[in-house]
Amino acid sequence: MAQEQTPAGAVPEQSAAAAPAQPIFVLPPKRTLAQNVLFFVTRKPLGTFGAAVAATLVLMAVFAPVIANYNPYSVISQCTSEQNNRCKWASPGARSENPEGIMLFGADHLARDVFSRLIYGARISLYVGIVASLVGCTIGMMVGVISVHFGGATDLTVQRFIDALISFPTLILAIAIMAALGASLLNVIIALSIVYIPSTARIMRSQFMAIKEMDYILASQAIGAGNWRIMIKHMIPNCFALYLVIFTFHLGGAIIAEASLSFLGVGTPIDVPSWGGMLSQASSANVTVAPSLAIFPGLAIAVVVFSWNVLGDAIRDVMDPKLRGST
């Protein structure tokens, strides 16, 4: 926000310097942060809802050790409220002799507390989602700007690589990369980052193509600005709105992709409390034994993805109405 204040502050100075000449056009005062937020809230109620849910989830992930009453990895031995005192497949609301008390969503096939695993799962999901889409989108954007700025043979070559990468369905490419790297959290992030490069580069490229033709690019070339200065100072900042939109959409996509990989057993290692992994252990054969095991992680994924998508939609509409329908 501080960055945006500077040009607004510069305006009065300019008009003061040119005092003798009547200012033809006076900029309206810059909106404050509070006004901007209010504008967003009143204009985009659904987006605000999405932002609220997304923020809650981020807080939940950050404060997971405070919220979760059990250790997500530890096996609970004695259940007071269950038959045979067994905690395996314990039903929601079961109690154990442990000081931690109630098991809000029951326990899984290894008698671990589902609620605590779910809370810690938010960490895994958001961590993978944010890092993978941040890295993927940033590299994609760099590829896009380089491709457009240098044009010609560079553009043609880069675009063929993008064509090739884009022809792999997202999940198939991620699976293939995971097959090569092996199952681990870091490898999931690497695989998903690679997966989101080509689509980002492709969308950003079309935007950069339009920007390249702008007069201010010509002007900066005329004053002798170098390649990097033009790309980083002039081209990239003007695509920030689109970048943000793509980022939020890929974030939702990355969360689903991570869950899918873990569900298929090629993502995070099996003991890590990932929502997809939890679902896979609950799936098919076991779903009738303890349906809550399958319902809660699935709902968690759906709520997160839904909130980020809705937020992304709203950001897109507010920041740049021209972008409607671009992703």
Next chain:
Amino acid sequence: MKTYIVKRCFLFVPTLIIVTVLVFAILRVVPGDPAVLILGGEEGEDDYSEQQLADLRAKLGTDKPIYEQYIRWVGRMLRGDFGTSYFYEGDQVIDDIKHRLPVTIELGLMSLIMASIVAIPLGVLSAIKQDTVGDYVTRVITIAGIALPNFWVGVMTIFFLVLFFGWAPPLDYKNVWDDPWNNFQQLVFPAIALGTSNMAFIARITRSAMLEVLHEDYIRTARSKGLREGTVISRHALRNALLPVVTLTGYEFGRLISGTVIIEVIFLLPGMGRLLITAITSRDFPVIQAIVVMIAVVVLLLNLVLDLTYAWLNPRIRYS
């Protein structure tokens, strides 16, 4: 049009080559020698001689330099030979795929047809009744349909089927030609689970395409010459709106394929996706390579055909 076709096809070849190089390279990043992996078995025992290792390397062709391996691999693929599986001795990968592919295709087509049957009327209704309760309900359903991961929809489908009908995923898959009714019963629920996200996607783009078309002058003309509203919608609006819907759905083919992998695993269907996952857990690289290359090439070809069709139907594309 001719120059467009030539240009588009000309660009297709390098892309195809890059695709094969990428697949080849991704699976060569793996540390470790496939020959050691096969001889060592699951426990990683070391009771094999140097001679055995050298023989197996010669047999697999991994003793040759990497570029030679690549050229041999591509050359064989062009002749329809996708190599043999590492672990099922003498099992031709192409035979595996021949058995598995029809299942995947049938599942994909079935879900696409069912999704379109529901989604297109839904999208049209949502557009002509814009900003009514029905429109909002449709929009919420479509956003939810996109946000719900399809593996969760799959697991939930099984859960409700078991709960209310005592249904269980069949262990023995029946071919459509041998036992069509049985085959339909086996595929209908997986197809529904797979189709939810497609349904949501198609309904969304049908709605926006219809909204765009409904503001066109020729719709006003059609109305003002006294055509019934139903005729205006079906003959004039929907026909024009369907063009982007059909092409965009075509471009979504990749996502459909990603979905079949998951749905086949959940519903225990013997398709390509399940073959891919089994191959990955056993690190059976010839199988993985064959499937991934095949999918990528099909997507590339489909995109080429769609681009050309679209350019043929919509001349504005050709000149951009």
